[in-house]
Amino acid sequence: MIRITNRISIPEEELSFTASLSSGPGGQNVNKLNTRVTLRFDLANSPSLSPEDKALIATRLGTRIAKDGMLRVVSQSTRSQHANRELAVERFAELLKSALKRAPVRKETRVSKAAKERRLEEKKLRSSVKRQRSKGNADNDRDM
Known part of the structure; x- marks a missing residue:
């Protein structure tokens, strides 16, 4: 067997x-x-x-x-x-x-409120960095 x-x-x-x-x-x-x-x-x-x-x-x-x-x-x-x-x-x-072999059943979960807030905060930081770069480049281009 x-x-x-x-x-x-x-x-x-x-x-x-x-x-x-x-x-x-x-x-x-x-x-x-x-x-x-x-x-x-x-x-x-x-x-x-x-x-x-x-x-x-x-x-x-x-x-x-x-x-x-x-x-x-x-x-x-x-x-x-x-x-x-x-x-x-x-x-x-x-x-x-x-x-x-059976696949384990996936349990549905929700994203925590803290994780959502962290994600939004990171997006705001990234957005401000990019905004500062574009303003800085525009000023440098005018001076030349």
């Missing part, structure tokens, strides 16, 4: 793995061994997820999901097929966990 959240776990039987030639490091084995691992998860037909969870994952991970409803995760960072498989599973779990 792959634990995603406290309430969601996905059995490994729902995942399918394929191995292929990797373009990464490998020395003499790079063109002989299938070290890149592709994890596929059928999101549309998964019995482990509720329809709401599926919809949320589909909207947040839409670019990673193919038209047939398969979520794909690829790992080819190591020379070992076994290590790449473990990394793919970890990345898959993190993707689902982040996609299922």
